[in-house]
Amino acid sequence: MVSEATNTRKKSVLWDWLTTVDHKKIAILYLIAGTLFFVKAGLMAVLFRIQLIAPEMEFISGQTFNELVTMHGTLMLFLAVTPLFFAFANYVLPLQIGARDVAFPFVNALGFWLFLSGGILLSISWFFGGAPDAGWTSYVPLASREFGGIGIDFYVLGLQISGFGTLISAINFIVTIINMRAPGMTMMRLPLFCWTMLITSMLIVFAFTPLAAGLLLLMLDRVFDAQFFIPGEGGNVVLWQHIFWIFGHPEVYILVMPAFGIISEVVPAFSKKRLFGYTSMVFAVLIIGFLSFMVWMHHMFTVGVGPIANSVFAIATMTIAVPTGIKVFNWLFTMWGGKLRFTTAMHFAASFVPTFVLGGVTGVMLAMAPVDHLYHDTYFVVAHFHYIIVGGIVLGLLAGLFYWYPKMFGHKLNETLGIIFFWVFYIGFHLTFFIQHILGLIGMPRRVYTFLEGQGMDTMNFISTIGAFMMSVAIIILVINIIYSALKAERVTEKDPWDARTLEWSTNTPIPEYNFAQTPQVRSLDPLFYEKIHGNGEMKPAEPLDDIHMPNGSILPFIMSIGMFIGGFGFISFHMDLFISPYVLIAIGGITFFGGMAARSLQNDYGYNIEKETVESMEKELS
Amino acid sequence: MADSVDVKKGLPANPEKATLEGKNKFLGMFVFLAGETTMFATFFGTYLGLRSGTASGPEPADLFQLPLVFIMTMILLTSSLTSVLATYAMKKNQFGKLKLWMWVTFLLGVTFLSLEIYEFVEYYEHGLGYTSSAFASSFYTLVGLHGAHVLFGLGWILLLLLRNRSRGITLYNAPKFYAFALYWHFIDLVWVFIFTVVYLMGIGG
Numbered sequence: 001m002v003s004e005a006t007n008t009r010k011k012s013v014l015w016d017w018l019t020t021v022d023h024k025k026i027a028i029l030y031l032i033a034g035t036l037f038f039v040k041a042g043l044m045a046v047l048f049r050i051q052l053i054a055p056e057m058e059f060i061s062g063q064t065f066n067e068l069v070t071m072h073g074t075l076m077l078f079l080a081v082t083p084l085f086f087a088f089a090n091y092v093l094p095l096q097i098g099a100r101d102v103a104f105p106f107v108n109a110l111g112f113w114l115f116l117s118g119g120i121l122l123s124i125s126w127f128f129g130g131a132p133d134a135g136w137t138s139y140v141p142l143a144s145r146e147f148g149g150i151g152i153d154f155y156v157l158g159l160q161i162s163g164f165g166t167l168i169s170a171i172n173f174i175v176t177i178i179n180m181r182a183p184g185m186t187m188m189r190l191p192l193f194c195w196t197m198l199i200t201s202m203l204i205v206f207a208f209t210p211l212a213a214g215l216l217l218l219m220l221d222r223v224f225d226a227q228f229f230i231p232g233e234g235g236n237v238v239l240w241q242h243i244f245w246i247f248g249h250p251e252v253y254i255l256v257m258p259a260f261g262i263i264s265e266v267v268p269a270f271s272k273k274r275l276f277g278y279t280s281m282v283f284a285v286l287i288i289g290f291l292s293f294m295v296w297m298h299h300m301f302t303v304g305v306g307p308i309a310n311s312v313f314a315i316a317t318m319t320i321a322v323p324t325g326i327k328v329f330n331w332l333f334t335m336w337g338g339k340l341r342f343t344t345a346m347h348f349a350a351s352f353v354p355t356f357v358l359g360g361v362t363g364v365m366l367a368m369a370p371v372d373h374l375y376h377d378t379y380f381v382v383a384h385f386h387y388i389i390v391g392g393i394v395l396g397l398l399a400g401l402f403y404w405y406p407k408m409f410g411h412k413l414n415e416t417l418g419i420i421f422f423w424v425f426y427i428g429f430h431l432t433f434f435i436q437h438i439l440g441l442i443g444m445p446r447r448v449y450t451f452l453e454g455q456g457m458d459t460m461n462f463i464s465t466i467g468a469f470m471m472s473v474a475i476i477i478l479v480i481n482i483i484y485s486a487l488k489a490e491r492v493t494e495k496d497p498w499d500a501r502t503l504e505w506s507t508n509t510p511i512p513e514y515n516f517a518q519t520p521q522v523r524s525l526d527p528l529f530y531e532k533i534h535g536n537g538e539m540k541p542a543e544p545l546d547d548i549h550m551p552n553g554s555i556l557p558f559i560m561s562i563g564m565f566i567g568g569f570g571f572i573s574f575h576m577d578l579f580i581s582p583y584v585l586i587a588i589g590g591i592t593f594f595g596g597m598a599a600r601s602l603q604n605d606y607g608y609n610i611e612k613e614t615v616e617s618m619e620k621e622l623s
Numbered sequence: 624m625a626d627s628v629d630v631k632k633g634l635p636a637n638p639e640k641a642t643l644e645g646k647n648k649f650l651g652m653f654v655f656l657a658g659e660t661t662m663f664a665t666f667f668g669t670y671l672g673l674r675s676g677t678a679s680g681p682e683p684a685d686l687f688q689l690p691l692v693f694i695m696t697m698i699l700l701t702s703s704l705t706s707v708l709a710t711y712a713m714k715k716n717q718f719g720k721l722k723l724w725m726w727v728t729f730l731l732g733v734t735f736l737s738l739e740i741y742e743f744v745e746y747y748e749h750g751l752g753y754t755s756s757a758f759a760s761s762f763y764t765l766v767g768l769h770g771a772h773v774l775f776g777l778g779w780i781l782l783l784l785l786r787n788r789s790r791g792i793t794l795y796n797a798p799k800f801y802a803f804a805l806y807w808h809f810i811d812l813v814w815v816f817i818f819t820v821v822y823l824m825g826i827g828g
Contacts (some may be wrong), residue, residue, distance in 0.1 A: 065768040103647040167658060175651045179643065213665035217764070226753065226760035227678070228669065234757035236675020243665060594778075601782050606795075 011553075019553035021105035021488045022308065022513055026112050027091035028408070033116050034083035041075035042475065044068045044271040045150040047448075049432075049468040051255050052461050055453040065449035066133040067151065071122075077251065078159060078166075079119040081393055085258040086112075086169060088400050089197045091408055093145050093173065094192045095504035095511070098182025098520045103175035105486035105551040106600070111169030113561035116131035118162025121568050128576065135447060138218070140229040140240045145222045150575050156219045158566040163208050163215070164564075170204035173197055182503070182540040184522035188282070192275065195282055196261030199289040200254050206293065213346030214243035223574050238303060245296035253292040256388060257285065260327060260397025266399045267331050269500040271338030274526060284323035284330075291320050301372040310580075311370040317367035324360055328353060343498075344418030348399035351426055356389030359384060362437065377447070380440025386433045398425075406497045411489040417481040421474050428470025435460045435467075500527035506539045508622040514548045514610060517619050548615060551607040556596045563592025634716045634792060639801035641794050648804075658808045663813050666765045667820055674825070676757035681750050683758070683825030692822045695738050696814065702731035703811040706804045713800055718791050724785065725784055728807065732777050739770050744810065769817055772810050779803055797820040 012020070020026065048068045051059045060068070094102055102108050125131045132151035134143040143152045177190070177198045190198075218240070220226040229240055268275045275281065297305060297313040331353055340346065362384040366375055375381055406412045438459050443568035444451060451457050496505040506528050507515060518541035524530035531537055567589020573582045635641040640649055674683065705728045712720035743763070751759050781802055787796050 071824055104651060108652075142776060171654045171658070174654050175647050179647050179650055205654055209658045209662035210665040213662045213669070217669065218776050220760065224753065225763070227757040228673065228678075228756075228760055230757070232678070233755075234673060234678040235760075236672055236676070236757070239669060239672055243669070246665075336722055598778075601779075601799075602786050 011020075015555075016553070018518065018558050019555045021109045021551050021553050021557075022103045023090045023094055023105065023108060024408075024511060026108055027087045027089075029112055030083045030087035030090060030115075031182075031408075033112075033119070034080055034087055037075050037119060038080035038084065039475065041072050044072040044075070045168070046468055046472055048072070049465040051449060052451070053465040054462065054539060055451050055455075055458055057450060060449075062449040063133065066135075066447070067126075067131035069447055070132045070135055070138075070151075070155075072080070074122065074132065074155065074159070075119075076389070077255065078162060079115070079122070080517060081389070081397070082166060082254050083115060084397050085197075085200075086115075086166075088193075088262070088397075088404060089173060089258065092404060093194055093197055093506050094176060094180070095407075095507060095515060096194050096502050097177060097185055098179060098503050098516060098522065099180040100485055100515050100519075100548065101551065102172050103180060104485065105171045106321050106554055106557065107172050109554070110557035110560060111165040112170065113161045113235075113557045114165030114168070114452040114564060116165075117158070117561040117565040118158045118165060118568070121565055121572075122154055122158030123152045125158075128154070128572075137244055138240075139244075140218070140237045143218065143240075144229055145225075146224075150572070152434045153219070153222060153572040153575065156215045156222070157571055160212060160215045160219070161564050164522045166204060166563075167208045167212070170201035170208070173201040174205070175364050177201075182516075182519050182522050185527075188279065189522060189525045189527070191261075192281055193258070193261035194265035194277070196257040196264075196285055199285050202287055203250045203257070203292065207247045207254065211247035211251075214240065214247065219571065223571055238300075238305075240299050241303060242296070246293070246301045248299065249296040250292045250386075252388065253288060255393050256396075257289070258490075259352070259393045260285065262396045262400040262403070263331060263352050265502065266349040266403050267334050267347050268526075269403070269498055270341045270343055272341075272499075273334055273338040274501075274529075275330065275360055276333035276336075277326070278525060280326055281330055284326045287323040288320060289609040291316065291323075295320065298367055298372075299367075301369045302376045307369075314367050314369045318364055321360060321364055328357055328360075331602050343402070344413070344415055344422055345399045345402040347419060347422045348395045348402065351422075352392060352399065354385055355395065355429075359391055362387065363365040363492075377438065377445055377454075378440035379436040379446060380444055383436035383440060386436070388422050390429050390433065392464030398422075403498070404504075407504060407507075407509060407511070409486070409549055411485055411491050412484045412497065414481050414591045416490060417477060417484065421477040421481060424477060425471055425474035428467045428472075428474055431467025431470060432464050433467070435464050439464070496528070501526040503527055503539070506531075508619070510622075512615075512618050512622065514550060514615070517548075517615050518545055519543050545612060545615065547612050549607055550610060552605055554600075554605070556600050560593050560596035563589045563594075563596060565589070567593065629786050631750040634714075634794070634797070635761035637791060638716075638794055638797035639713070639797045640744040642687060642798075643792065645798035645801075650804050652802045652805045656805065659809065663765075663768075663816075666761075666768060667816065670761040670821065673761040676692070678758075680759060681746075683762075683821075686746050686749055686751060687822050689822070689826065691738065691742060692818060695735055695742075696818050698731050698735045699811055699814050701809055702728045702735065705731065706807045707733070710801060710804050713792055713797055716792055718782065721792065722784065722788070725780060725800070729777060729780050729784070732773055732780070732807075736770060736773050736777065739766070739773075739799065741768075749752070768815055769810065772813070776807055776810055779806070 017025065017029070047060060048065055051057050051065055090102070090108070094100070112259060124550055126522045129150040132138065132149075132155035134148050134152055134155075136151060138155055141147055163474045177194055181190070184261050187546050217226070217228045221228050221230070229235045231237060295313055295317045297309055298317045301310050301314075335350070342350075362380070366372055366381065366384060402413055402418055429523065439457060442456060444457055451461070492509055495507060495509060496506070503520060503522070520527070520539035521542035523534075523540075527539065531539055570585030570589055573580075573585060638643050668819060705724045709721050709724035709728065712718075751762075753759060753763050783796075783799060783803060790796065
């Protein structure tokens, strides 16, 4: 009665992508959008590194420098790294747990479109009076109505909208992992990438909501003249820092946790060994997740919160080094005595370990409250967090890209070009950022658009900029690799090109929309590897072949996101001279968004069934 | 398929959690409310940090009238009770009772919201504008956000009732009613904290 035959109607390509609720297609959308923001933010970094190549350069103005620095940080953290991890999570996570789809396909699509519309809203600030310029942390009073430009309004509303998308995606991931695992996939057999995504998603639920609250407060201050951060009217500026960092520190782990997960998948696959200390890895992730909420004030040692608070937060911060150390040693022990294959993915995974450790060590240095007065707001801090973010997170992302590429696109990336890319990127990265530790120690401040001659900073800044150029060249090599591989590389038809261990490699390539014709029966950790040793190398089915129920596509997520975009722009336009009143824009946006919600709840959406015979013929065709 | 279960032969004991979709909605709602809790916690923290920042404007003790707030609290608590009764009716497959108690919940919610609007107008006339002081901003934001949640809940329940007015209880719509009930309890819980932290502490110190 309910199999409305929507799947038989032929859709145009564009309509198909705008209405899709298939987690694999949403993953590709995330990958494309995240990459665009990544490249954009990277180019911004190159621009301000050119400004810093020599003393007293006048390549860009101080104002532009502030805007570029702010946008570089904001885009990288909110609109590049998280979406790229969501791309992998969306694609791989349901496959790894043996599910046909995520728990809420509609919400998943809505999450993507909201993220994108928030990102676009943030990006168009350049055309409406300037980008945000108060740093990615947007501290008041620098970001208040009195001192901050209109760009801050774009910052506040763009992040609010894209953050909402991130939040609902996270809820979706949590429910998917907890409720939709294949039979036999107990929590302690869950692949580590799923574990880290689960904890990441929980961190998002508990950290993005304070951010949403903080952004709302800042918006009310700026647009509706509230007094939260105005000391003269009883407000408090340090309040912003508390709210921001109680989000901001977990955010670091929101970014790095999935990288931990990817490394924990790639290292065993290319070491031909089970991950060393699986259980301790899981508990390390849990402990790190918990502790990440206990340390926010280490970003505020120099604010003057007092010696007791400083001591407590310094100790709590250093405690995080313990579970992190457990993880690092587990990766090393996994490789120890393994049959290592140095593919490009493994290059990235193996090089992740020392660079991440270096970032961690400088982290412990910064955690010492008294010494932090020396490091505070210098390039030492910049170097530290880029060792975590580039030397950890980006290397993890690239390892994941090379590892899962055959599953996602049906062909491998070229390995020779990949390894050239790795070395150019890796050397460029160290040239850029290692030297910034020393620059920071001799006193070069962050966020200052130029420096004077004869302070011993000329050569080091020059080298740093050359490193940034090298990383850009590396990214160009990656783009060439992607194009070359798409044109030349052999199609991968086998299911398991890497001889890997987890469930995603047991599916056909390309993956049919229902993922698994029959839900697999999981019998061990590393289920595919277990079947290779104890069975015929194929997963045993946990259910008979039957009709498969799939969700219908919907254009509503797209429309609702446009509504959010218009409404968000309305709130910003209070400080603009537009031909249309802000209230009208807000009303249009609100009606579109909530109208979309109402339409969704009023329609009958039972999805459709793929008949058993269709599944059989599709499976035959693929294998 | 969820909807093809014949309800005349009786629903399962927990129709809201009988299907995977229902289980997903149930868990998803709880996770969402966990996030909401954190968000409200941030607003509570803001209020507590700023409530003495009255900038020589009206102070909490000048404004708050316990009788009105007490009546509002009672109304909202009762509405939570009626939504429980609706959930019980749902589990017993009594569609008429479900609708009745949901409508009662709706009306109590509307009454509460009207009183809140009346309260805000009253304070405004006593000189507490939104921009008067940090206390004013944080008070109106915290309590107003709760009010916005009530409003959203009222729209939600209205849509549910209109959509399902003649459908009976199915495995498809039972999770939806249940998710609403969870949300409504959450709103109630937040109000208990507002009553304590904002009003009682505002008057008693």
